[in-house]
Amino acid sequence: MASEEPYEPIGWAVARLARQVELALATVDVSSAQYRMLVQLARGAEASTSLAEKLAVSGPSVTAVVEGLVQRGAVERSRSVEDRRQISLALTETGCALLASAEDAVRGRLQSIADELGSEPLVTMAVASLGVWGEALDRARIRRQALLRSN
Amino acid sequence: MASEEPYEPIGWAVARLARQVELALATVDVSSAQYRMLVQLARGAEASTSLAEKLAVSGPSVTAVVEGLVQRGAVERSRSVEDRRQISLALTETGCALLASAEDAVRGRLQSIADELGSEPLVTMAVASLGVWGEALDRARIRRQALLRSN
DNA sequence: TATTGTTATACTCTATAACTATA
DNA sequence: TATAGTTATAGAGTATAACAATA
Numbered sequence: 001m002a003s004e005e006p007y008e009p010i011g012w013a014v015a016r017l018a019r020q021v022e023l024a025l026a027t028v029d030v031s032s033a034q035y036r037m038l039v040q041l042a043r044g045a046e047a048s049t050s051l052a053e054k055l056a057v058s059g060p061s062v063t064a065v066v067e068g069l070v071q072r073g074a075v076e077r078s079r080s081v082e083d084r085r086q087i088s089l090a091l092t093e094t095g096c097a098l099l100a101s102a103e104d105a106v107r108g109r110l111q112s113i114a115d116e117l118g119s120e121p122l123v124t125m126a127v128a129s130l131g132v133w134g135e136a137l138d139r140a141r142i143r144r145q146a147l148l149r150s151n
Numbered sequence: 152m153a154s155e156e157p158y159e160p161i162g163w164a165v166a167r168l169a170r171q172v173e174l175a176l177a178t179v180d181v182s183s184a185q186y187r188m189l190v191q192l193a194r195g196a197e198a199s200t201s202l203a204e205k206l207a208v209s210g211p212s213v214t215a216v217v218e219g220l221v222q223r224g225a226v227e228r229s230r231s232v233e234d235r236r237q238i239s240l241a242l243t244e245t246g247c248a249l250l251a252s253a254e255d256a257v258r259g260r261l262q263s264i265a266d267e268l269g270s271e272p273l274v275t276m277a278v279a280s281l282g283v284w285g286e287a288l289d290r291a292r293i294r295r296q297a298l299l300r301s302n
Numbered sequence: 303t304a305t306t307g308t309t310a311t312a313c314t315c316t317a318t319a320a321c322t323a324t325a
Numbered sequence: 326t327a328t329a330g331t332t333a334t335a336g337a338g339t340a341t342a343a344c345a346a347t348a
Contacts, residue, residue: 009250010278011172011257013285015187018169019207020288021162022339033315036166048330056170061316063331068314085324085329099160106162116290117283126287127161129280132268134164136277137171139267173316184338199307212339214308219337236306236347 017110024109030102033057033065038091038099041075045090054141074098168261175260181253184208184216189242189250192226196241205292225249 022032030038036055040046046054052062066089069075074095080086091099110130114123173183181189187206191197197205203213217240220226225246231237242250261281265274 008282008285009190009254009257010261010281011175011186011254012190013281013288014165014168014172014257014261015183015190016207016288017165017284018172018183019187021165021169023207024162031314032166032169035162036170039160039163039166049328056167056174057315058317059330060318060332064315083325083329087330103160103162106160106165110161110165113284113287113291116287116294122283125276126280126283129277129283130161130164131159132273132277132280133168133264134159136264136267137164137167140264143267182337200305208338209340210307211309211341215338234306234348238307 017113020109020113021106024105025102028098028101028105030098031065033061034069035099035102035106037062037065037069038074038095038102041089041091042096042099045088047080047086047088051089053145056141069095072098168264171260171264172257175256176253179249179252179256181249182216184212185220186250186253186257188213188216188220189225189246189253192240192242193247193250196239198231198237198239202240204296207292220246223249 018032021035025032025035037051040051040054048059048062048066051066052059055062066075066077070077072094074092076090076092078088078090080088111127114126117123117126169183172186176183176186188202191202191205199210199213199217202217203210206213217226217228221228223245225243227241227243229239229241231239262278265277268274268277
């Protein structure tokens with residue numbers, strides 16, 4: 001499929017796709033880091049440490065990204081009553097709406113790129129493959145987490 | 152495929168994959184932006200404006216990223232003789248070696264994530280789909296460029 | 303005048319190290 | 326002591342606006 005290409009690195013498509021996602025998100029004034037945080041929080045409220053592990057970033061990074069979202073009214077902080085060190089982070093209604101518009105922007109951009117493939121089955125396969133990669137990422141994270149705990 | 156998932160945004164996998172690529176690249180001290188630049192330059196020397204268009208970033212971003220690579224000896228600048236405003240940017244041997252090690256790191260990480268899928272045909276499909284997306288990105292960029300020129 | 307590339311400047315994301323509060 | 330989260334600080338990528346050199 002890529003036999004006539006001079007160079008076909010496996011990460012090339014990922015790196016460029018990520019840039020396109022970044023550009024799409026910029027149209028609704030959301031960064032990639034904010035987008036990842038919004039999606040994760042949409043799956044349920046969580047504490048900072050847990051988010052850092054799931055998003056594969058440092059604790060201070062979580063603080064910085066969350067702070068921006070809190071100031072926009074997209075995320076709410078609330079101290080846990082059992083363990084007063086923990087702070088639960090949750091999406092607000094504003095945050096849900098922001099995520100929805102971000103998702104629209106990303107979906108539109110990725111779909112229009114995929115549509116360039118012309119062949120409808122190929123387009124469907126390409127879009128579906130992202131779901132497959134998502135599944136692989138979930139499993140890889142779970143395995144990583146298990147390894148950490150066994151050490 | 153994702154029917155039991157509470158939320159399955161299309162850009163979610165791209166955003167997380169990009170973070171994994173970023174982490175893989177960090178092991179060889181290369182940033183995502185540097186990686187994109189190295190791959191593009193591996194396909195042939197180019198001028199700054201052309202790179203900015205192909206990588207979908209601003210002119211000053213190209214300058215900044217190239218500057219880091221020049222200081223590492225990975226890229227060489229040379230003024231064009233015909234049009235003395237233009238500066239040709241080319242990969243050095245050091246740059247080729249750096250790209251090769253970056254590519255190894257990314258390939259290893261993505262392969263180990265894909266391997267979590269278990270089923271060999273599924274793994275092969277997932278990896279191949281990245282090539283398909285690469286093709287779609289190429290076509291989308293060409294169309295975008297054509298639109299700009301017709302305006 | 304238009305184009306090529308850089309400089310000036312500012313903002314965000316990222317990390318590590320050090321700190322506070324709580325357990 | 327150990328853990329959760331933040332603050333302090335620094336480095337990189339990104340952008341826009343303004344500039345220099347060349348066409």
